[in-house]
Amino acid sequence: MRIAGYLRVSTLKQAEDGVSIEMQKRIIINHCEMLEIISDESEIKWYIDDGWSAKSLERPAMRSLIGDIKTRQMDLIIAYDMSRISRDIMDMMSLLKMLDKYGVSLKCLYDNPSFETASERFMTTIKMATHQYERERTSERTRDAIINIAESGRYPFSGMKHYGYMKDDDGRMVLNPEEASLVLEIFQMACEGYRMREIVRMANIRQDKEIFTMGRIRRIIKNRKYTGTISVYGKDYDGLIPAIITEEIQKKAESNLVTHSHKSDRYIFTSVLICRRCGSTLLCKSAYGKMKKMYLYYFCPTCKKRIRQSDVEDELSEFKVDNATKDFKNRYNALRDIETLLLSRRSKLNDKFLEGAVSVENMQIMLTAIENELRDARRKRSAIQSLDAVRVFSDFEDAEQKKAFVEMHIRRIVIDIQEKKVLTIEFKESETSAEKKINSIIGIKLTTRNMSDII
Structure with a gap:
């Protein structure tokens, strides 16, 4: 039997109740060994989405798993619970229909979906609706918390580190001198009309490693955070993060973005x-x-x-x-x-x-x-x-x-x-x-x- 083990956790969920990737993996292995489905854990092919939300099926490991299902490489999928697979009713129903089409079974250890009887279909639908409700309520609470932090004059996205910044001992976002200097030089070169590949080459030489691409340089130049302005759910806030460049410099850099040679x-x-x-x-x-x-x-x-x-x-x-x-x-x-x-x-x-x-x-x-x-x-x-x-x-x-x-x-x-x-x-x-x-x-x-x- 070809078995897939699907593991997923979002950063928020992992912090809240400790449903970590390792814990899910250990429980799945123990369950399979107890039922003598496997003799060794290497018989399970793992698909892991670490730090991904269940609001949709657009996750790297999930896309890979769906591809293997469609090419008939799996017989059984095992997950910790249904919320690991999805917290959206429509997505979950679509996935279950696809599994049925390709003859693949799904086993969720703590709330396994079942549609054999009217009662089972009702209970499974209720469980899926509950998972979606929890996701939406969590999203609303997170949104309210972020807005409240921004209104109080603090940087609200503490978990997001942008190049050029770092946290001080008090958890505030401050300039990283070395990175901020390079960010400033990137904007200066863009303002001077340098081609994108020249900016990428300069940045990688300064870092002594290949970490910059044309896409990343373009995102840096278009990121308003470097002007000291951040947008929180449609509202702009100034002063929550130190500025590296002015709005005028950013506008000029954006207008001068060149991906090919000047005539x-x-x-x-x-x-x-x-x-x-x-x-x-x-x-x-x-x-x-x-x-x-x-x-x-x-x-x-x-x-x-x-x-x-x-x-x-x-x-x-x-x-x-x-x-x-x-x-x-x-x-x-x-x-x-x-x-x-x-x-x-x-x-x-x-x-x-x-x-x-x-x-x-x-x-x-x-x-x-x-x-x-x-x-x-x-x-x-x-x-x-x-x-x-x-x-x-x-x-x-x-x-x-x-x-x-x-x-x-x-x-x-x-x-x-x-x-x-x-x-x-x-x-x-x-x-x-x-x-x-x-x-x-x-x-x-x-x-x-x-x-x-x-x-």
């Missing part, structure tokens, strides 16, 4: 292409084809001619990248030093903001230059990180690496826009010192000098 990021040769005939810098343009495919091209405002980006890429496909990267190691190390310095300064600024030493307005002003330079350093370092394996322009993995390479090494490319040809490439002077590059990019920034007074 402007797809242009590889921005401000680099020069028309040989008139000397004009070509402008970035785009158009859509018949299949709604977007085409990127560069337009000469004087000659009124254009060239596709793909044509320029084809022209450069065999261009030897290694000829322009003699200073590879110095450049890479310089960019890494820049990024480390910028991250350190931003982290210190975040700490000062959370301590209340810096206003939101001043923080945004001081962060602007840092964010711009950090974005630039990351893009360029990403591009040259794989240059050891790159020998020609077409070897780059994507447009982002090509764009970063062009920004770093190429000053201008002269184009014969009539013939769609690349004529000459002018390279930038290579830097020879990491210290020189750091000073040239960061040291002269007014924002940086102002920050030194605070950090």
Whole structure:
């Protein structure tokens, strides 16, 4: 006989009367051994929903059990009582009909459902109605208690821990300094228009483990609790939880959520292409084809001619990248030093903001230059990180690496826009010192000098 043991408990129920998972399991095993249904507990396949309400059948283990029932992998289901299975009459009746259809028996040790006689059907229905009544009354009491706590000025969801917060010795919700600093940085990057995958990568690097996904980052950015506002059954409460960001920052972060590349990021040769005939810098343009495919091209405002980006890429496909990267190691190390310095300064600024030493307005002003330079350093370092394996322009993995390479090494490319040809490439002077590059990019920034007074 193929036996399934179903165990369920909600957090509230477990706290109230101790009907724990282990207790249910022990009683089921003892019952099966006493009736000699099994000789060893390994003969029971367990389905466990720990911390799930019985208000519906939408529970992980229950869904798995229903799937096994439909594939005829079970003969008998054993549970502690009917309320473990469901506290909703309609759900319970639907489940019983399905069990009957697939020839599966259900045994609830303390209130087994039976429909053999009119009396048994009546009593079983009464029991199911009682379980539903208890669930609804419990839900109402919980709702009233939560509202009462919120009205008294205390955080009502003490069992729910959101990233960025922790409980103090008095049970109040306070900021977790390390996590709150990362939450603030997530919002800052979103406000600056960083792509979602870049924010995820930054957050996981800071945590030194893969705990963030795009879905989780999106939920953080949309969570109003980080503004210090919580909603309790339709009513908003302020001051029950410390704020990490303002409503303005959250709105800006939400409006800037980007899950794919900006169109402007797809242009590889921005401000680099020069028309040989008139000397004009070509402008970035785009158009859509018949299949709604977007085409990127560069337009000469004087000659009124254009060239596709793909044509320029084809022209450069065999261009030897290694000829322009003699200073590879110095450049890479310089960019890494820049990024480390910028991250350190931003982290210190975040700490000062959370301590209340810096206003939101001043923080945004001081962060602007840092964010711009950090974005630039990351893009360029990403591009040259794989240059050891790159020998020609077409070897780059994507447009982002090509764009970063062009920004770093190429000053201008002269184009014969009539013939769609690349004529000459002018390279930038290579830097020879990491210290020189750091000073040239960061040291002269007014924002940086102002920050030194605070950090």
